[in-house]
Amino acid sequence: MAIDAATVRKVARLARIAEPEERIEALTQELNGIMTWIEQLAEVDTDGAEPLTSVVATGLPLRDDVVTMGGEPEVVTGNAPKSVSNFFVVPKVVE
Amino acid sequence: MSALTKLTLKGAVDGLAAKDFTSVELTRAHIDAIEGARGLNAYILETPDQALEMAAASDARRAKGEAGPLDGAPLGVKDLFCTKGVRTTACSKILENFVPAYESTVTSNLWRDGAVMLGKLNLDQFAMGSSNETSYFGPVTNPWRAKGSNKALTPGGSSGGSAAAVAADLCLGATATDTGGSIRQPAAFTGTVGIKPTYGRCSRWGVVAFASSLDQAGPIAKTVEDAALLLNSMSGHDEKDSTSLDIAVPDFTQFVGKSVKGLRIGVPKEYRVDGMPAEIQKLWDDGVAWLKEAGCEIVEISLPHTKYALPAYYIVAPAEASSNLARYDGMRYGLREEGANLAEIYENTRAAGFGDEVKRRILIGTYVLSAGYYDAYYLKALKVRRRIAEDFDNAWTKVDAILTPTAPSAAFGLGENSSDPIAMYLNDVFTVTTNLAGLPGLSLPAGLDANGLPLGLQIIGKPLDEGTVFSVAGAIEKAAGFTAKADKWW
Numbered sequence: 001m002a003i004d005a006a007t008v009r010k011v012a013r014l015a016r017i018a019e020p021e022e023r024i025e026a027l028t029q030e031l032n033g034i035m036t037w038i039e040q041l042a043e044v045d046t047d048g049a050e051p052l053t054s055v056v057a058t059g060l061p062l063r064d065d066v067v068t069m070g071g072e073p074e075v076v077t078g079n080a081p082k083s084v085s086n087f088f089v090v091p092k093v094v095e
Numbered sequence: 096m097s098a099l100t101k102l103t104l105k106g107a108v109d110g111l112a113a114k115d116f117t118s119v120e121l122t123r124a125h126i127d128a129i130e131g132a133r134g135l136n137a138y139i140l141e142t143p144d145q146a147l148e149m150a151a152a153s154d155a156r157r158a159k160g161e162a163g164p165l166d167g168a169p170l171g172v173k174d175l176f177c178t179k180g181v182r183t184t185a186c187s188k189i190l191e192n193f194v195p196a197y198e199s200t201v202t203s204n205l206w207r208d209g210a211v212m213l214g215k216l217n218l219d220q221f222a223m224g225s226s227n228e229t230s231y232f233g234p235v236t237n238p239w240r241a242k243g244s245n246k247a248l249t250p251g252g253s254s255g256g257s258a259a260a261v262a263a264d265l266c267l268g269a270t271a272t273d274t275g276g277s278i279r280q281p282a283a284f285t286g287t288v289g290i291k292p293t294y295g296r297c298s299r300w301g302v303v304a305f306a307s308s309l310d311q312a313g314p315i316a317k318t319v320e321d322a323a324l325l326l327n328s329m330s331g332h333d334e335k336d337s338t339s340l341d342i343a344v345p346d347f348t349q350f351v352g353k354s355v356k357g358l359r360i361g362v363p364k365e366y367r368v369d370g371m372p373a374e375i376q377k378l379w380d381d382g383v384a385w386l387k388e389a390g391c392e393i394v395e396i397s398l399p400h401t402k403y404a405l406p407a408y409y410i411v412a413p414a415e416a417s418s419n420l421a422r423y424d425g426m427r428y429g430l431r432e433e434g435a436n437l438a439e440i441y442e443n444t445r446a447a448g449f450g451d452e453v454k455r456r457i458l459i460g461t462y463v464l465s466a467g468y469y470d471a472y473y474l475k476a477l478k479v480r481r482r483i484a485e486d487f488d489n490a491w492t493k494v495d496a497i498l499t500p501t502a503p504s505a506a507f508g509l510g511e512n513s514s515d516p517i518a519m520y521l522n523d524v525f526t527v528t529t530n531l532a533g534l535p536g537l538s539l540p541a542g543l544d545a546n547g548l549p550l551g552l553q554i555i556g557k558p559l560d561e562g563t564v565f566s567v568a569g570a571i572e573k574a575a576g577f578t579a580k581a582d583k584w585w
Contacts, residue, residue: 003462015417015461016424017454018442027458030516034459037517038406038472044479051477052484054308055294055533055558060337075196079428090426091437 003031099124100264104168104321107267111157111167118157118167122150122211125169129213129265134585137250137260139174139232140182140215149211156209165328166209171266173257174215175222176202176312177301181212185303186230187220189429189448199301200333201270201312208328213266217256220450221420222277222305225522227255228513229452237285237506238263238581241546248506248548251281251522257315258285262581268316268325272302274309275408276502276526279538282315283501283551286540286579288322288568289315291526293559294533295340296326298333306415307338309408309530319539319568323347326561342559350565356390358567361494365401366525368503374544375500382498382541382552385574386567394494398486403479404528405520410463410476411531416453417460423448455516484532491557496567499525501538501551525553535561537568541575549579 008028012019019027073086082089099121102110110116126143146169153167177183177195184190198206206212219229226249227235237250238259250259254271258281261269271278273291282289290313297312304310314325327348332341362383367376383393425431425444432443449457463472490497503524512519529536535558538551552571556564 007462008458011458011462011465013442014465015457016421016438016441016445017449017457018439018446019454027455030455031458031462034409034455034516035462038409041403041406041410041475041479044400044403044475044482046475046478046482049478049481051474052481052531053477054338055484055531058295058340061334061341063334072196077427078196079193081425081429081431088426091440093437 003028003035100128102267103317104267104324105318107168108165112162118150118153118211119147121167122146122169122213125213125266132263132265132585134236135238135259135263136233136235137217137256137263137265138171138214139184139186139217139256142181142212142214145181146211146213153209153211163207163209164324165205167211168209168267169211169213170205171213171216171257171260171269172202173218173254173270173272175218175272175303176270177303178202178212178215181215183215183303184231185221186218186232187448187450187453188231189423189444191231191430193428195301197301200298200335201302201329204328204331205270210328216260216269219253219255221303221416221453222253222272222274223416223452223456224252225276225280225519226509226512227252228509229450231450234509235259236509238585239285239506239548240581240584241548247509249284249509251284251506253277254281254315258282258287258289261285261287261315261317263585268314268321270312270329271315272310272312273530274305274412275530276523278313278315279526279536279551279553280502280522282538283540283549284506286549286577286581287315287317288319288537288539289313290322290326290537290561290564291529291535292326292330292561293535295338296330296561298331298336298339300333300335304419306412307419308415309412319565319572320348320351322537323351323565345562347561347565350562351569353566353569354390355386355566355570358391358496358563359394359494360386360391360567361394361396361490361497363396363398363401363497363499365398366499368524371503372544375503375550378542378550378552379498379500382571385571386498388574389570396490396493396497398490398528400479400482400486401528404483404531405524407476407479407483408527408531409459409520410472411480413456413460414464414473415460417457417464420453420457480531483528487532487534495557496563497555499553499555501525501553505544505546505548505550529555534558535564537564539568539572540577541571542577543579
């Protein structure tokens with residue numbers, strides 16, 4: 001299941017990271033090295049093993065569906081790279 | 096006043112209670128030490144004014160008889176914990192100017208108990224690394240050097256700033272986090288004590304997320320007792336983190352110094368890895384001998400899936416990271432780079448804002464979660480994770496705690512492993528299993544190698560049984576009599 005340059009370009013696109021063309025070859029090699037090392041997991045017999053998604057054997061806690069905090073738009077937008085009147089400024093996405 | 100920085104946390108808290116000195120004096124001494132140690136690059140942000148204000152407030156509380164368990168003790172904070180009004184960067188460019196409007200639960204708990212914040216400590220970018228070299232602010236230099244050498248060594252990572260600051264007496268203790276070994280490996284490399292508690296002991300709320308099912312906060316400290324004292328304050332249920340355990344926190348300090356007579360200690364044969372330095376094997380043997388001497392029964396055990404823990408980790412952790420770090424989009428906070436359209440803005444922002452190791456892990460995580468590969472990689476890794484947890488479940492039928500080395504080597508030179516990602520990943524070979532299984536693990540210094548560098552032993556405990564871990568660690572600490580400190584060259 002070798003990773004080729006086209007796969008690296010596709011994954012970078014999915015991850016929304018611009019990777020310049022000159023980096024693709026090196027990245028292909030690096031990711032291949034790591035994935036080849038990971039392939040050894042195929043040796044493990046996992047028949048009947050339940051995937052372990054949570055190490056804590058407790059259920060998810062529930063709480064009342066009420067507002068617990070909010071009403072502070074200036075705080076929420078305080079770190080925004082661009083904001084106007086307590087709104088985030090984002091690029092136009094609908095023509 | 097340099098004598099004040101040599102104190103342990105317990106010694107300092109006792110001294111404050113006895114009115115031998117004030118928190119302002121104690122804090123001032125640490126601020127001076129930090130100013131003199133900038134060459135180590137342990138602190139990436141010093142907050143001396145805030146520290147002195149907190150110290151004065153502590154002295155006032157103490158005068159009124161209202162002192163908390165850590166009142167007046169100056170601590171360092173890994174820059175992964177959000178601190179209200181104080182820049183928090185995860186040592187990344189993308190959060191270079193991020194100033195949280197809220198305080199992490201763990202640091203809130205420390206301030207509630209009276210501690211004083213000295214500043215923010217360096218780490219590998221987004222806690223991804225084992226040498227502190229992926230930090231956007233440059234690596235931390237280990238206060239320890241090999242005998243007769245000036246070579247700069249890594250303090251380990253990701254909590255390299257926390258470990259170096261504690262080792263160099265630049266704070267009485269520090270917060271840290273551990274996803275695959277990031278508390279314990281740096282502790283081993285710097286002659287300090289670090290514990291990753293059971294997953295869910297400490298709230299993750301307000302800690303910049305890396306891999307949420309593995310991330311866990313814990314302290315780095317000068318002694319086992321200090322680590323217990325800090326963990327007392329850091330732990331506890333928090334309704335803002337749904338994985339935080341709603342279970343009473345015992346007083347961990349009560350377990351330090353308790354007899355370990357009759358405890359069964361497991362020694363896993365799979366941890367004798369090829370190429371492990373003889374000195375580390377010797378230290379491990381010493382640990383076994385000390386515990387036997389203290390009345391423990393030593394039991395050889397098998398954890399057969401140990402060698403698969405790191406490859407499973409390098410699926411699970413990057414997968415969770417790729418999901419967690421999707422939030423850095425340049426819209427709501429953090430860096431924004433411009434582009435011709437929305438997709439380009441995202442891509443340019445993330446390309447400029449993340450370092451190479453972070454990008455590498457996001458790409459791996461995106462790949463293993465992408466259509467057609469999810470079952471082959473991610474699901475498979477979660478099943479292997481189950482096998483690793485079962486290994487430990489089997490072990491707990493025979494033993495009460497497990498003793499292993501913490502890391503496969505002593506501190507290595509900065510730059511020595513940075514060209515080979517897998518060589519760097521292997522640093523976590525002994526620590527990563529407990530993250531996958533959610534178990535508590537503690538590293539404490541137990542000896543020096545031939546070059547005079549510290550080596551650590553790890554104690555792994557049953558879920559929620561940090562108490563036994565602290566008892567065993569206390570017994571080893573007493574037997575090892577480790578008192579060495581790095582010679583001051585900085």
